[in-house]
Amino acid sequence: MIDAKIPEGNLADKWSNYKDRSKLINPANRKKLDIIVVGTGLAGSSCAATLAEQGYNVKSFCFQDSARRAHSVAAQGGVNAAKNYKNDGDSVYRMFYDTIKGGDFRSREANVYRLAECSLALIDQAVAQGVPFAREYAGYLSNRSFGGVQVSRTFYARGQTGQQLLIGAYQAMMRQESLGKVKTYTRHEMLDLVLVDGKARGIIARNLETGKIERHAANAVVLATGGYGKVYYLSTLAMGCNTSAIWRAHKKGAYMSGVSWIQFHPTCLPQIGETQSKLTLMSESLRNDGRIWVPRKAGDDRVPNEIPEEERDYYLERRYPTFGNLSPRDISSRAAKERIDAGCGLGPMKNAVCLDFSKALKEQGRDKIEEKYGNLFRMYEKINGVDAYKEPMLISPAAHFTMGGLWVDYDLMTTIPGLFALGEANFSDHGANRLGANSLLQSCVDGYFIAPYTIPNFLSTELKSEKVTTDHPAFAEAEMVIREQLDRFLNVQGHLSADHFHKTLGKLLYDKCGLSRTKESLEQAIIEIEALKKSFDHDLKITGDDQVNSELEKAGRVSDFLELGILMCYDALQREESCGAHFREEFQTADGEAVRNDEDFCYVSAWEWKGEDREPVLHKEPLVFETVKLTVRSYK
């Protein structure tokens, strides 16, 4: 059984106990320690900056051309913190409870409590860096409410909170770069993790500008490479988002957890054509005033405005009268899929539902709606060429956030000593479903406040061990494997592009391991992905050379997605219950609600890689709830 190393003490004291007892490193010694941080999103940049401020030497890697472009930049809504500025009864405990409940009781109490606890300092930190959060007229910070909670604890900077927080972290990192404590390697992609004596000691990276394979050694490696929702190809993620860093670490021995827990965001723009590459997210805040409906009868070919009121089915209001259009993400997305599958979908591909503002426009007037959502309506018109003041928006659920990721203990260290995973890359604190505005929080808290305590705690034991250089045979060996893989991609010379395989995999997973799954669909998916993988090995076609070559980059990523897809199915298959974003059709009530099984599945899955063509092995970390009582999550 694997040990999460949760500190002793009361829930509220665990983190301070940990900090009180963690080992320190003499400032003179910190200069001798190198840390590699892969990824420059919120978790990566904040961790790199903070470690550098403490005096460690940091090497920061990202595949983008600038650290500022990592996908945290696209987060819109906000960041949660239990400041209780609204005096509405918020507290660290309440935030902890909301997050545990929102995650359908599939996360660790101690981690989630720490998340809520550190949220307070994060807002202070961001403000000090110059993040322009929204303010009241008297100059105090402003809050708004978000799905799944009854207090207002979300801090925001218009619809670009992620961008503003990321720029804050990026600037902090650039400051350290100017001081010589951080060296950034942009346009570099990590292709393998190097282990020496079972510990993470460096990475193999490819310089995407020159094609050169580089070796980098360090005393610890941090992966902050984000989520893998792009496995579905069509998602709200950036085109470059991938699983390669964590997947290759997984293949080197790090366990993967909650792999099949993937959140589908309910308010995204639907697919309208086969060549589409991206499903743009429309802020969840739209659901405060928009009403969601589909036609009552299946196969209705009329345009939305021609469908009379009595023939519309406001299915969220019908099924969940209490929360209605503001039901949590997993529930709203699933309800939409249920109607679309029933043939009631709208749009050219019959895959969308209406988000209708006509009532709000009538009641509040256009000015008020424009003030609240003007930028979103403009964005909608830019993308679709449709004026949403005149006709309903068409929206549809899209893959968004991965609750799963590398298994980590309380220290955020994976099962490989010296390898840490931060932010969305770890299986994190969100259980089986994430609440809105908690992802920015988690990545920042991991990077600013947790890893800078836990990494030194690990490094303190490393001071005496011999310094590893890139001349170590382990580097040569890892580099050779990578070179061979790249050569193979270039030399297959089959018929189909990497995107073709990616799209096929995405569709397959969406149908069989997406918003809802069954035993049959998952078993079928495993067989089909295996076949697709074989076809990929033989029929891939990459043109161009081994220098700047985006197709070659894609090939590596798709190859990892294929393997990950199989593990996702195994993970979903073994969990014979419905919880959060994981909905097994076999486990539902008569009226279609999820049935969780705490008796048998109150654990975190932790998968071990056993090699190609071998089934992964499941380990279980039991979830022990000492403070909260497990209840049925109801939004009716």
Next chain:
Amino acid sequence: MKLYLKIWRQEHRESKGDMVSYEVEGISEQMSFLEMLDLLNERLIKKGERVIEFDHDCREGICGACGMMINGRAHGPLSGTTTCQLHMRSFKDGETVYIEPFRAAAFPVLRDLKIDRSAFDHIIQSGGYVSASTGQAPESNSILIAHDTAEAAFDAAACIGCGACVATCKNSSAALFTSAKISHLVLLPQGKLESADRVIKMVGQMDAEGFGHCSNTEACEVECPQEISVLHIGRMNYEYNKALALRK
């Protein structure tokens, strides 16, 4: 619809590039401009040719990675729009479309439409931050910031660093980019303390990177996807002049 594309192809930083013609059929109106390039690339792969390299990532207008000159305009014919947000309904069937990388001496071409914008990172490194280390922050509501001030700082901070301002400037000046950061930070009380030092260093770095002078043609504001105001350039100048006048 069918388009006649003329696309800049260049092998390396040092090599000479050239416009190459392509015909692309079967483009639909609701495709984004980058999806149209995806389609072309898919066909180039089928033919065994090297794909057209271009930077892109989020495809929702916020990461700032995409950026090209389309028909002689930065990010194409629309104002306040990134390349990824441009859709094919903005083009006519049978039209010839010229696609080139953003050009400036400080933005060397890496391959085809990919450019090196690290000069922007260097400008930020020179002083585009508040020197607040983790752990130093006071309670957030102890720093009061008027609503309008916070909004004005946000307007400047919204810059996505795409480089369209430089690309469209006849002098390849980075004044809008640099001034947006200076303005963002000087507007806020947290950033004010370091403002004199910051503006001197950032302007110095901007010059060292090889960007040109600002002639106040205001083209940058038109092409900026975030519609950042040229008045920030005025503020940068003000801060700079003040720093020159007052420094010891």
Next chain:
Amino acid sequence: MKQTTLIYKLVMATTGLFLCFFLIIHLLGNLQLLSPPELAREQFNWYSHLLSGNILIKIISYVLYLSLIAHAVYALIITRVNIKAQGSKYVYDKRSKVSSWNSRNMGILGTIILIFLIIHFKDYWYVYKFGNLPLDAKGNKDLYTIVITSFQQGWYVILYELSFIALGFHLLHGFFSASRTLGLYHRKYAVAIRVVGWIYSLAITLGFMLIPIYIYFNLNS
């Protein structure tokens, strides 16, 4: 001190604004030419004499020469830097759609003005300073007659009018651009300066343009 782009621009702005100020004085002086001929001759010649004698005016005139030279030399340096900053040229360039023509072509407009100034200096300033001019009734050098005579020629009038148009466009952008370089950033006052800039440029341009036309059509003997 290191010469940054902003310092170059500051030199352009301050010298430019000084020249703007000088234009007002110059125009006011020239407007005397519109008085009835005999009065105009007397006044204009007296005014010209005043300008060449006073020590204060002398100092200002040296500042003026220096401003002119600095404005031109710095423009040249800036242009060189800017050409270098552009790197390779766009094959297909429609950037002109998003900015005004004069803001992009201050260099060309400036060059036209410079050529004009050379002619202008040679024909009046040089002649007045170093030439042998007849004296008027009051014993002042009779510059008035030289002016009136030269604007009897149609081509000379056209040359002046065209140069003034170039000057007008140069001022229209230059005046507001200088204000921005000096650091005017407040939205309200930036708009005000635009309006003032328009009024100023129109007044200066039309004022100067009026004089040759008036002379050509009214004083043609």
